[in-house]
Amino acid sequence: MMSAREFNFDGLVGPSHNYAGLSFGNVASFSNVKSASNPREAALQGLAKMRELAARGFAQAVMPPQARPNFRLLRRIGFTGTDADVLARAYREAPVILACAYSASPMWTANAATVSPSADTFDGRAHFTAANLNNKLHRSEEHLQSTRTLRALFADERHFAVHEALPPTSAFGDEGAANHTRFSATHGGKGVEFFTYGRVEFDPSAPAPKKYPARQTLEASQAIARLHGLDSARTVFASQNPDVIDQGVFHNDVIAVGNGNVLFYHEQAFHDEGAVLNALRNALANVETDLSAIRVATQVVPVGDAVSSYLFNSQLLTKPDGTMALVIPQECQENRAVARYLEELVASGGPVDELIHFDLRQSMRNGGGPACLRLRVALTEAESAAMHQGVIMSDALYDTLVAWVGKYYRDHLEPKDLADPQLALECSAALEDLSRILGLPGLYDLT
Numbered sequence: 483m484m485s486a487r488e489f490n491f492d493g494l495v496g497p498s499h500n501y502a503g504l505s506f507g508n509v510a511s512f513s514n515v516k517s518a519s520n521p522r523e524a525a526l527q528g529l530a531k532m533r534e535l536a537a538r539g540f541a542q543a544v545m546p547p548q549a550r551p552n553f554r555l556l557r558r559i560g561f562t563g564t565d566a567d568v569l570a571r572a573y574r575e576a577p578v579i580l581a582c583a584y585s586a587s588p589m590w591t592a593n594a595a596t597v598s599p600s601a602d603t604f605d606g607r608a609h610f611t612a613a614n615l616n617n618k619l620h621r622s623e624e625h626l627q628s629t630r631t632l633r634a635l636f637a638d639e640r641h642f643a644v645h646e647a648l649p650p651t652s653a654f655g656d657e658g659a660a661n662h663t664r665f666s667a668t669h670g671g672k673g674v675e676f677f678t679y680g681r682v683e684f685d686p687s688a689p690a691p692k693k694y695p696a697r698q699t700l701e702a703s704q705a706i707a708r709l710h711g712l713d714s715a716r717t718v719f720a721s722q723n724p725d726v727i728d729q730g731v732f733h734n735d736v737i738a739v740g741n742g743n744v745l746f747y748h749e750q751a752f753h754d755e756g757a758v759l760n761a762l763r764n765a766l767a768n769v770e771t772d773l774s775a776i777r778v779a780t781q782v783v784p785v786g787d788a789v790s791s792y793l794f795n796s797q798l799l800t801k802p803d804g805t806m807a808l809v810i811p812q813e814c815q816e817n818r819a820v821a822r823y824l825e826e827l828v829a830s831g832g833p834v835d836e837l838i839h840f841d842l843r844q845s846m847r848n849g850g851g852p853a854c855l856r857l858r859v860a861l862t863e864a865e866s867a868a869m870h871q872g873v874i875m876s877d878a879l880y881d882t883l884v885a886w887v888g889k890y891y892r893d894h895l896e897p898k899d900l901a902d903p904q905l906a907l908e909c910s911a912a913l914e915d916l917s918r919i920l921g922l923p924g925l926y927d928l929t
């Protein structure tokens with residue numbers, strides 16, 4: 483077995499971060515619609531998390547933001563003329579679509595792709611499939627740049643395979659790693675890949691939410707398992723509980739997180755809790771590993787508190803000594819039930835013995851916690867040497883990026899600012915400079 487480390491690729495928040503209320507079913511996004519955002523603070527909060535985790539010895543990298551506004555989208559739906567014409571008319575006639583074209587949502591890299599480490603795949607390469615995110619207009623074109631970025635970072639085809647997104651239709655609704663968890667004794671050993679979905683396109687009798695959309699289908703999850711060449715004996719598919727989707731659990735990573743052999747989850751997360759645990763235990767038996775399930779009861783933390791605090795949208799990270807730390811948003815400390823639960827958790831003598839909390843309020847107000855902001859990529863030593871090195875977080879890169887943010891980012895953005903043609907120019911200047919900083923000259927198609 484090869485030794486491997488888990489890199490967390492955190493999304494660098496882009497300069498157009500704003501609150502547009504675009505995600506029906508995501509309570510935070512909906513309730514902060516049209517409030518003023520602070521893109522500079524958002525980016526600095528994300529960078530502070532990256533620096534701190536890197537300083538503690540976790541493998542940390544940065545995923546660059548995407549070009550905004552998305553002129554391609556605006557022009558395709560009939561806005562013509564100069565860029566300034568396009569923006570002015572879109573603002574007048576379709577301000578919500580303009581907000582979609584400006585969304586900085588690629589910051590939530592848990593939705594960028596699904597990743598299967600090389601230990602799990604048929605050809606011994608690490609496989610990536612960009613998520614089509616076709617449930618929401620503002621996220622539905624992210625996969626184009628995500629594929630391009632992943633191919634730039636993981637270019638060596640001897641080690642990596644980067645697949646295009648699934649067909650962009652509701653049958654294949656795919657939200658990437660937010661609905662995917664990998665369990666294994668070690669990052670380098672064979673693991674069990676666990677896919678959760680909210681709906682089955684071709685089985686109308688399958689559970690499905692009534693109020694809010696289910697963004698991931700079983701058909702999409704199965705397609706990814708096929709593309710990545712996963713072994714069916716080590717792959718588990720499970721239905722989310724549709725009732726919690728209707729309470730704001732728009733991705734499974736809002737109600738469960740896994741790492742190593744640990745599943746940390748809310749008792750209401752799955753449609754059939756017992757069947758999920760059994761299936762995971764059986765699959766893990768194939769890699770001689772026991773599941774350690776940490777179950778949180780509704781009585782202790784109601785679903786509403788889990789959703790508002792983002793308790794489960796935490797990162798569960800294995801520390802060098804083998805114990806685990808839970809990376810949580812500050813909101814968890816502010817919720818009494820959750821704070822009390824967490825105190826007991828770390829005192830319980832179980833696998834989680836430390837809490838690391840961050841102020842990620844700018845992202846949280848759009849429904850993005852610590853786990854949304856990162857894409858996990860477990861890499862062997864040879865693979866990590868083969869990936870692009872310019873995105874690995876270090877003190878030097880942190881300092882450079884903080885200065886870069888200071889140069890290009892505004893500290894206040896509200897809906898009317900999206901009509902300002904200057905904002906578009908600032909965004910493109912920032913990204914041009916960033917591609918140089920990261921050593922990725924062809925990263926963006928800025929033509």
Ligand SMILES: N=C(N)NCCC[C@H](NC(=O)CCC(=O)O)C(=O)O
Pocket residue numbers: 500501502503504505508511512585587590592593621660732733735736848849850851853854855
């Ligand atoms: N759970 C995970 N992994 N990711 C969180 C994604 C949050 C994102 N919010 C938004 O896209 C809000 C944009 C706005 O309203 O302006 C979404 O709903 O897709």
